[in-house]
Amino acid sequence: MIDLMGHLHPFLVHFPIGILVIACVMIWLRAFRKTDFQSSISLLSMLGALTAGAACISGYLLSQSGDYQSSSVNPHQWWGIGTCLLAIALYFFHAYRTIISVLVFLALAITGHLGGELTYGANYLFQQKKSVISSKEIQRTLDSSLVALAKDTTVQVLNPTKKFPFQDEVLPILKNHCFQCHSSKKQKGKLRLDSELFIKKGGKEGAILLAGNPLKSHLYKYLILPEDDDLHMPPEGKKQLNSRQIAIIRRWIEIGAPFGEYTGALPSSAMDISSSENSSMDEVNSPANEAMVKPMKSLEPVNPEFILEAKNLGLSVSSVASHPAGLSVNFVNVKQLDAQVWQVAKKIQDHIFQIKLGKRKDVAVEELLNFPQLEQLNLEQSNIQDKDLEILGRLPNLKRLNLYGTSVSDAGVKTLASMKALKVLYIWQSKLSQKGLQSLQSARPDLQVVQGEIHFTPPDTNRLKAIK
Amino acid sequence: MGHKHVDPFRLSHPDLEKLNRGLDRRDFLKKTAMGFGAVALHGLLASHQAAGQSLEEQIWQALPRIAPKAKRVVYLFMSGGPSQFETWDYKPELTKRMGQDLPDSVRKGQRLTGMSANQAVLPVAASAYGFRQYGQSQTWVSDLLPYTAQVVDELCIIKSMFTEQINHDPAITFFQTGHQLPGRPSIGSWLSYGLGSENQNLPAFIVMVSKDASKDQPLYARLWGNGFLPSEHQGVQFRSSKDPVLFLSNPEGYDGKDRREMLDYLKQLNQLQNEAWGDPEVDARISQYEMAYRMQTSVPEVMDVSDEPQEVFDLYGPNSRDKGSFAANCLLARKLLEKDVRFVQLYHQGWDHHDSLPKNIVNQCKQTDQATAALIMDLKRRGMLEDTLVIWGGEFGRTVYSQGKLSPTGYGRDHHPKCFSMWMAGAGVKAGTSFGQTDDFSYNIIKDPVHVHDFQATLLHLMGIDHEQLVYKYQGRRFRLTDVHGKVVKGILS
Numbered sequence: 013m014i015d016l017m018g019h020l021h022p023f024l025v026h027f028p029i030g031i032l033v034i035a036c037v038m039i040w041l042r043a044f045r046k047t048d049f050q051s052s053i054s055l056l057s058m059l060g061a062l063t064a065g066a067a068c069i070s071g072y073l074l075s076q077s078g079d080y081q082s083s084s085v086n087p088h089q090w091w092g093i094g095t096c097l098l099a100i101a102l103y104f105f106h107a108y109r110t111i112i113s114v115l116v117f118l119a120l121a122i123t124g125h126l127g128g129e130l131t132y133g134a135n136y137l138f139q140q141k142k143s144v145i146s147s148k149e150i151q152r153t154l155d156s157s158l159v160a161l162a163k164d165t166t167v168q169v170l171n172p173t174k175k176f177p178f179q180d181e182v183l184p185i186l187k188n189h190c191f192q193c194h195s196s197k198k199q200k201g202k203l204r205l206d207s208e209l210f211i212k213k214g215g216k217e218g219a220i221l222l223a224g225n226p227l228k229s230h231l232y233k234y235l236i237l238p239e240d241d242d243l244h245m246p247p248e249g250k251k252q253l254n255s256r257q258i259a260i261i262r263r264w265i266e267i268g269a270p271f272g273e274y275t276g277a278l279p280s281s282a283m284d285i286s287s288s289e290n291s292s293m294d295e296v297n298s299p300a301n302e303a304m305v306k307p308m309k310s311l312e313p314v315n316p317e318f319i320l321e322a323k324n325l326g327l328s329v330s331s332v333a334s335h336p337a338g339l340s341v342n343f344v345n346v347k348q349l350d351a352q353v354w355q356v357a358k359k360i361q362d363h364i365f366q367i368k369l370g371k372r373k374d375v376a377v378e379e380l381l382n383f384p385q386l387e388q389l390n391l392e393q394s395n396i397q398d399k400d401l402e403i404l405g406r407l408p409n410l411k412r413l414n415l416y417g418t419s420v421s422d423a424g425v426k427t428l429a430s431m432k433a434l435k436v437l438y439i440w441q442s443k444l445s446q447k448g449l450q451s452l453q454s455a456r457p458d459l460q461v462v463q464g465e466i467h468f469t470p471p472d473t474n475r476l477k478a479i480k
Numbered sequence: 481m482g483h484k485h486v487d488p489f490r491l492s493h494p495d496l497e498k499l500n501r502g503l504d505r506r507d508f509l510k511k512t513a514m515g516f517g518a519v520a521l522h523g524l525l526a527s528h529q530a531a532g533q534s535l536e537e538q539i540w541q542a543l544p545r546i547a548p549k550a551k552r553v554v555y556l557f558m559s560g561g562p563s564q565f566e567t568w569d570y571k572p573e574l575t576k577r578m579g580q581d582l583p584d585s586v587r588k589g590q591r592l593t594g595m596s597a598n599q600a601v602l603p604v605a606a607s608a609y610g611f612r613q614y615g616q617s618q619t620w621v622s623d624l625l626p627y628t629a630q631v632v633d634e635l636c637i638i639k640s641m642f643t644e645q646i647n648h649d650p651a652i653t654f655f656q657t658g659h660q661l662p663g664r665p666s667i668g669s670w671l672s673y674g675l676g677s678e679n680q681n682l683p684a685f686i687v688m689v690s691k692d693a694s695k696d697q698p699l700y701a702r703l704w705g706n707g708f709l710p711s712e713h714q715g716v717q718f719r720s721s722k723d724p725v726l727f728l729s730n731p732e733g734y735d736g737k738d739r740r741e742m743l744d745y746l747k748q749l750n751q752l753q754n755e756a757w758g759d760p761e762v763d764a765r766i767s768q769y770e771m772a773y774r775m776q777t778s779v780p781e782v783m784d785v786s787d788e789p790q791e792v793f794d795l796y797g798p799n800s801r802d803k804g805s806f807a808a809n810c811l812l813a814r815k816l817l818e819k820d821v822r823f824v825q826l827y828h829q830g831w832d833h834h835d836s837l838p839k840n841i842v843n844q845c846k847q848t849d850q851a852t853a854a855l856i857m858d859l860k861r862r863g864m865l866e867d868t869l870v871i872w873g874g875e876f877g878r879t880v881y882s883q884g885k886l887s888p889t890g891y892g893r894d895h896h897p898k899c900f901s902m903w904m905a906g907a908g909v910k911a912g913t914s915f916g917q918t919d920d921f922s923y924n925i926i927k928d929p930v931h932v933h934d935f936q937a938t939l940l941h942l943m944g945i946d947h948e949q950l951v952y953k954y955q956g957r958r959f960r961l962t963d964v965h966g967k968v969v970k971g972i973l974s
Contacts, residue, residue, distance in 0.1 A: 328678045328820070331944065333547035340551075344820050345680045370818075392863065414863040438863040464861025466795060468853065471626030475610060476842055 018074035025071070025127065027063035029120055031056055032099055036113040043110070054103065060116075061099035068096050080130065084249040088126035095119040133248050134240065178271050182264050185257045189246050208271040223269040225315045226262045235261065313337050318359040325353050332365045334387060340366035349374045358382050369394055370414070377403045386410055392438065393417035398424040409433050416440040416464065422448030429455035440464025548944025549908025549974075550869040551678070552817050553671070554824045556810075556852060559652060560697050560831030561900070563878040563893050564922055565607045566841050568901035569639050570620035573920045574606035574880065578888075582881045586923050593646055595834065595883060596894040602881035604921070605891040608838040617912035624845040627797075627853035633912040634856050634865070636972050637903040640916020640925045643876050643932045646897050648697045648832065651875035655932055656703045658961045665707035665952075667936060668823035670961045671943060672713040674950050678820035681778035683771060685715040685823045686816055691804035692847055694830035694840075704825065708954040710764040712771065715825065718812070720804025724783045728775055736776070743769055782815050795858060797850035807851035814858050817868055831874055834883050835892035856905055865906045869942055873902025880921045899925045902935075908942040910974045930969055937966035938973075 035056035038049045071092055075085045098116045102109060128136060186205050192198065194215075195206040203215030214220045217230070226232040234245040235258050246252060253261075264270075314337065319329050326345035332338040341364055346353055349372060357364065364383045368390040369375050375391065377400040386407050392414045401424040404410065411433050421443035428437065429452055439449070440463055453461060565571060582602040596602070611620045614629040619637065621629035628635075645651035650660035657664040665673070668685035677684035687704045704715025718724045730739055747766055754762040785808075792811065793800045800807040806828050813824045828848055833840050852872060859865040877900025878893035885891075899918045905911065917927035937947040940961065947962045 326680070330551070330675075330678070331548065333549055333944075336547075342678060342820060344678065390863065412863075412866075416862060436863075436866075438861070440861045462861060462863065466854075466857045466861065468627055468630055468795075468850070471623075475623040475626070 014073055015077065017070050018077050021067065021070040021074045022131070024063065024067045025124075028060050028067055028095065028099065029124060031063060032060035032095075032102075032116055032120055035060055035102065036117045039109050039113040053109070057099060057103040061096065061103055064092070064096035064099045068092050081249055081251070084130060088123060088130060091119060091123040091126055095123050130249070133242065177264055177267070178269075181260050185253065185260065189251055189253055189257075192250075193246075221265065221269055222315065223312050224266065225317070226265040228315070229265050229269075232258075232262050232265055314339060314360050314363045318356070322356050322360065325356050327353070327357065329360075335365055335385075337363060338365035338385070339363045340368070340388075342368040343372065344368065344370075349376070354379045354382070361385075366390075380404065381406055384408065387433075388412040390414045391418060396420065398427075401427040405431055407431075412436045414438040415442055416462075418442050420444060422451075425452045425455075428452055429459075434459060436460045436462065438462045438464070546941060546944050546946055548942070549867070550906070550942040550944075551867040552820065552822055552824070552864075553668075553869045553871065553939065553943065554813050554817060554826070554855070555667075555871040556848070556855075556873075557652075557655075557825060557827045558831050558848070558872065558874040559699060559827050559829045560648070560833075561651075561874045561876045561878055561895055562831040562844070563833060563837060563841065564639070564899070564901040564918075565605075565878065565880065565893070566609055566624055566837070567622050567845075568637050568903070569899075569918060569922045570611040570622075571606070571880075571920060571922050572611075574604055577604045578606050579603045579886055582921070582923075586919065586921050588924075590898065591646070592879075593895050596879070596881070599881075599883070602879075603886040604880055605882040605886055605893065608889055608891075615912060617914075619912070619914060622845075624842060625849045627850040631853045631856045631905075634860070634905045635903045636905065636909040636911060637901060637914045638916055638930050638935075638969075638972065639899075639901045639914055639918055640927065640929050641873070641877075641900050641902050641932070641935065642925060642929055643897045643900075645876065646895050648875060648895075651895075651897065652699075652703060655875050657707065658933060658936055658963050662700075662702050663707055664959065665709045665713065665961070666704045666715060667939065667961060668704060668715050668825055669706040669709050669713040670940070670950060671823050671945075673709045673952070674940075674945050675822060675943065678822060679778075681774045682782065682816070682819055682821050683716040683775075684821065685713065685825075686821050687715040687717045687825045687827070688720075688809040688812065689717070690806040690809060690826065690828040690847070691720055692799065692802065692806060693828050693844075696830055696832045699827055699829065703827075708959070709952060710760055712764045712767045715823075718779075718783065720808070724779055725772075725775060728772060728779060730776070739773065739776075743773055778819075782819055783812065785811060785815070792858070795854040797854065799847065800851065806848050807854075810851040810855040814855055817859070817864060818862070833878070833892060834894060836890060837878075837892050838889050859906065867907045869907045869909070869939070870905040871902070871939070872904075874900065876900055877922070880923050896923070898923060904972065908974055909972050913972070915969070915972050928969075928971060931965065933962040933966035934969050937962050938969045941968045942973075 035053055038047070038053050038056070041047055042049065068089075071089065074080075075082070075089065095116065098112060098119055102112045102116055105112060125137065190205045193200040194203045196204070199215075201215040201217070203220065204210035211221055211231070212219070214230075220230040222228040234243050235253055237244040239248055239252070319339075322329055322341070326343070326347065328342040328344060330340050330342075332340045339360060341357060341360075343349065343353075349369075354376075361382050362385060365385050366388040367380065367383065367386060370390045370392045371394065373395045375394050375396060377396065380386065380389070381403065384407065387409050389404070389407070389410060389412070393416070396415065396418045398419075398421055401420065404413070405427050410431060413428075413431075413434060413436070416438045417440070419442070420439065422445055425444070425448045428434070434456075435458070437459055439461060444452075449461065449463070452459070565574075580603065582604055587602075591597075607622070610623045612623065612629070613619065614621050615633040617633050619632045619635075621632055643651055643654060645654045645660050653662055654660045656666045666685075668687075672684035675684070685704065689699060701717065704717065706712075706714035716725060719726070723729055730736065746769065750762055750766050750769075753759075754766070788811065796807045796811050798807075799805040800811055802808055806826065809826050813826055816824050828844075830840075830844055830847075833844075856865065856870055859868050859870070877896045877898075879896045881894075882891035883894040899922055915928060916925060916930060918924065919926050940947040940950060947960060947966050947968075951958045951960055953959075
């Protein structure tokens with residue numbers, strides 16, 4: 013009830029404004045012509061004083077709700093009380109009505125303006141309307157803020173020994189600075205920050221978090237906008253984050269925004285959470301099969317910067333059919349397959365489902381272990397050997413493997429047979445013998461092995477003569 | 481950036497104003513120059529909601545995303561209109577009706593070409609060649625295609641294709657560009673524009689024309705032209721003679737270093753022009769010169785078949801060592817696809833059998849049958865058939881009645897747009913199936929008709945493109961490969 017009274021403040025304030033202005037105008041009109049407004053002026057003054065009182069009370073309740081800092085509310089509060097007192101004076105002191113009415117009018121304007129500043133932000137009155145900020149402008153602001161942060165070497169954030177960076181470091185910041193308006197109590201901009209799901213869902217303008225890329229995450233970007241910017245968070249007048257706290261959030265997003273075991277508040281409808289996401293939590297015990305049982309998280313779309321970077325090093329990146337955010341990477345244009353190339357590929361490692369390294373003689377097989385999602389691997393005519401197969405055996409999701417034209421031989425059969433997910437294997441022109449092939453087929457009858465032997469039956473030339 | 485040319489007309493035009501202001505387009509080209517096509521880039525960046533979006537980004541975001549099944553296409557175009565009766569559409573009933581006049585109830589007053597419209601009778605001609613069932617799918621295949629018959633379990637045969645055009649030039653233009661009048665981009669150009677090239681050293685769209693075919697109907701370079709798309713997307717024709725690509729090699733006494741230096745200065749000049757005028761064709765020209773320079777080494781390498789073992793030549797057939805033959809081109813097509821060229825199109829002319837069809841078609845099939853089957857199997861054993869789409873087909877079919885006099889072994893067939901057969905194999909299509917059905921005369925379609933635009937929509941779909949979204953604005957109109965038509969043929973998708 014008290015909350016409701018507070019929330020009625022924006023509604024109630026308009027009554028004293030309207031009523032008292034009309035009272036003032038009537039008082040001033042007496043100076044120009046003879047009027048008979050006396051009784052109306054008295055009634056309006058009384059109504060104005062009463063509604064002003066109601067506005068004062070509701071305003072006081074609203075200021076106690078915790079949304080506002082007392083220092084910024086104070087002037088508005090005292091001017092409001094003053095307006096109310098002046099309205100009362102207007103009712104009682106008939107003889108001084110003209111002078112008091114001027115004072116009432118001024119007080120109304122000042123109170124109203126101060127209230128507007130609280131709601132719409134400082135300087136709203138003379139500010140030019142900005143519907144969209146240009147990306148360049150944001151970039152400029154970002155750059156300068158980044159420089160400032162980078163210079164601040166005292167900030168050591170996200171202690172690596174801490175197991176749960178979100179719970180230990182990020183959550184307290186959100187609790188102290190954001191939950192006021194973005195949690196179960198209030199959802200300004202339709203945004204809640206009190207659970208993993210809500211943070212990932214974003215607000216009315218869409219997603220606010222792009223794991224790995226703070227500059228594309230509004231969760232970070234809005235923090236570092238200049239304080240007088242409309243979009244700056246927390247809004248002007250509220251408790252601000254210090255640079256260390258901003259850096260923590262930035263770093264947390266950079267390392268992929270891990271939530272650890274935190275889930276936070278549950279949404280009202282349980283349907284929002286896919287059951288697979290939490291069900292296998294208990295099973296993740298032995299690190300060996302961690303990759304195996306790791307629940308399939310829905311992939312965020314990859315950061316385009318990384319794709320361009322990969323492209324610049326000659327990697328051809330395209331999307332795949334098997335997964336909406338998955339990528340296929342072809343190394344056909346890469347001249348030298350060095351550490352730098354792998355480094356860039358690693359930036360999109362979780363998105364890579366297919367790799368094509370055909371005809372390369374410089375494949376370092378261990379590097380492929382960086383791509384646990386790998387489903388299809390083209391190593392035809394490459395330098396791969398039997399001993400490398402054991403490393404490939406550690407890729408848990410490998411479904412299609414092309415080894416044609418390699419020196420893979422019978423020694424590799426055992427490893428090939430042990431690749432659980434493998435469905436299709438190309439071994440044409442490898443060193444695999446018929447015997448090795450047979451033992452592979454008997455060990456894995458479900459495996460489709462493409463041998464590549466083609467025997468066309470020569471046509472019966474008699475049939476090429478027209479019939480009859 | 482040097483000086484900016486100021487021209488009052490340009491400044492007053494809204495499109496050009498944008499050009500002057502932000503040069504968003506240049507930013508866009510910078511991206512595409514790195515090998516991304518418009519759609520590909522969209523696909524990768526899909527649902528990336530960045531704050532300040534450029535116009536292009538907004539366009540990309542408006543495009544829905546289809547998972548690509550095919551990464552490459554090889555299109556074996558049988559120019560002239562192969563007869564469906566002697567290849568894929570088995571009509572055993574016709575033998576009984578041999579020589580009978582075509583019933584009006586079948587023809588239903590359909591227009592005929594001037595070549596047979598004045599014939600007193602339209603005598604039904606049955607195939608002079610037998611059919612047998614092959615493979616696990618037990619598909620009926622003509623005796624003229626003994627090799628393709630052996631890979632029939634890889635094929636998806638569409639027996640219910642139809643087109644709107646009755647003569648060669650408009651029909652083939654319609655098939656390649658989606659419109660019967662010349663001037664629009666070819667399928668390969670659209671794909672190059674939409675997806676960019678996978679291999680930076682080779683064009684995304686390469687064309688080869690068989691030299692051993694009879695040149696009964698001409699082909700024109702505009703069939704693989706870029707139309708209004710930027711000209712780096714036009715198909716590059718590889719020839720069988722000493723220079724596979726014309727004017728690619730350096731003149732005598734002129735070494736690679738000179739060429740590089742010359743190209744660097746030329747690029748600077750072009751860039752000055754570009755800054756002054758902002759004409760996209762200048763960008764296209766710059767990228768074409770760079771591509772040509774890279775092709776100076778990549779093309780001789782890919783065209784060299786001396787490393788291929790004898791077994792491969794045996795596979796593709798006796799003509800495969802004869803440069804420029806269909807068989808040799810099939811072998812080269814495989815090599816190009818191995819290099820991740822996106823769209824390879826082979827043309828084989830000589831299927832326009834108005835007379836002496838039984839005699840002439842034998843040679844046509846002989847030239848193409850074995851190499852076609854070999855290409856499929858060769859792709860398969862290299863693991864490429866699963867992401868390569870192979871297409872075989874002409875621009876229309878042929879009539880059930882004989883054009884000219886009918887004798888048991890001598891007859892001709894006129895153009896027939898109302899039904900014909902083609903097939904696809906490989907990535908994303910149902911192997912070992914037939915789709916659609918024609919009536920007993922193979923004159924009308926009775927089940928699942930597939931229009932040329934439907935075929936084009938399906939082809940784009942398999943490459944991961946929504947045909948309704950691959951749009952290019954030119955002269956105030958937004959153009960598509962499928963114009964305002966086309967439906968993806970879901971029935972053939974695996």
